[in-house]
Amino acid sequence: MDITEIDGFDNLHEPEGILAESMEMARGMYGTKRTWFLINGSTVGILAALFAALPRGGRLLMARNSHRSVYHGVMLQDLETVYLYPDTDPETGIALGITARQVEEALEADPEIRAVMITSPTYEGIVSDCAGIAGAVHKRGLPLLVDEAHGAHFPFHPRFPESALAAGADVVIQSVHKTLPALTQTALLHLQGNLIRSERLNRYLTILQSSSPSYLLMAGIDTCLGLIRDRGSALWEKMFSELDKFYKNAGNYRHIRVFQREEIQKDPGKLILLPPKTAMTGRHLYEVLRCRYHLQMEMAAESYTLGIVTCREKPEGFTRLHEALEELDSELQPAKETQKEKPTDLPPPVQTEKIAAAMEKEVYYADLDTAAGRECGCFVNLYPPGIPLVVPGEIISRELSEQLADYYSKGVRLQGLKGQKIAVIDNHTDNPSKRG
Secondary structure: OOOOOOOOOOOOOOOHHHHHHHHHHHHHHHOOOEEEOOOOOOHHHHHHHHHOOOOOOOOEEOOOOOOOHHHHHHHOOEEOOOOOOOOOOOOOEEOOOOOHHHHHHHHHOOOOOOEEEOOOOOOEEOOOHHHHHHHHHHHHOOOOOOOOOOOOOOHOOOOOOOOHHHHHHEEEEEEEHHHHOOOOOEEEEEOOOOOOOOHHHHHHHHOOOOOOHHHHHHHHHHHHHHHHHHHHHHHHHHHHHHHHHHHHHHOOOOOOOOOOOOOOEOOOOOEEOOOOOOOOOOHHHHHHHHHHHOOOOOOOOOOOOEEOOOOOOOOOHHHHHHHHHHHHHHHHHOOOOOOOOOOOOOOOOOOOOHHHHHOOOOOOEHHHHOOOOEOOOOOEEOOOOOOEEEEEEEEEOHHHHHHHHHHHHHOOOOEEEEEOOOEOOOOOOOOOOOOO
16 A cells, blocks of 8 residues: 555646545545645645745744744744734643733734744644734735644534634644544645735745655544544544543542633644642543553643543543543542742743754753753653743743753753753853764
8 A cells, every 4th residue: 555656646836636636536525725635734834834924034924832843933934023922721731712802902012023933733723813814914915724633623613712824824833633533744735815926835835845755644644534524423423422422421520620611712633631739630630540440631731631522532531531431530539739830931032033044053061950041952842742841042040941951850850951961052162062
């Protein structure tokens, strides 16, 4: 099955046959102007979208809680950035949605902005007001790009939040493999409207994607979408039937809660489990579910554990998760909470230069406890979800250095550090510890 572009099997970069037909099926299912298959994940779609939407050195208005691939696109295109900061849930620290008002105010304050990019839904399934944002952006004739990597399933059932496509976004990138039954590394890039030319997107995809695309991955996208087209309705109904039972059962737990807020739009398939803070952390709950009950969750944070439900879950999986949580809940003996501790809000970072310029400079590794006040020379992020806590060219705050040290001491997965050291820009050429 691992073939190449042999006769009769088309070419992803110049599709005329079966791949063109398959992408046309995808375009019809999502109702777009054009849809491309991606075999380098959503990352390549995000890079291509940024290259196509902005001139080199242009200014981008972007959500600060964007995936690191957005920052990599910013670096490669030498873009200037203006950040949108979502509010956070006071109990969990989870980033909430970006609002249309935030976007309107930012665009009004900076007429040099050439495009807007947000992430919706977030890793936890929180959805922004994409329709309101699209209206505000289009009022100024600018394109809206949406990283909808975790929302490829949104158009296929009315109980999911509205997709960014239906809300009017110009370019939407979706990971098929995250919430639909497809192989890892498969994704879709959608285009609609007339603010970005199809030819530009196609040109950059040809440059950025492998010239030897995997037919296993492309066939996987085709098979996945065929399944959703032919059997999706029954699969979604079955999933929601099990989800409804799970949420109902979870309402009977005494200590463990499932995050739900009526005023927040959220993907119901993202299960945010909140253990009592005085009894266990989100990381502890994650490890107990994995080691004791053989249930692999998606991610752990300090205050919650995240699980992802898809249309291919089996009823036994829901039963096992409920029984595990029910048993754990009965065993927990939380101490009395004296005061609710609010998650630490990091101050907005001070950006001294563009990411691309900072990445070209020499760096050396400084201890976290001495790094405050210095210019960062690397990306540091939790993985998952891959959202940078600090990027090259920003000043490392005291609060950030303390938080990174705290994460490290608790065994939280951090990318970008070397032990308890962080790369900082070396402004002294005689520093003996520098490296290129």
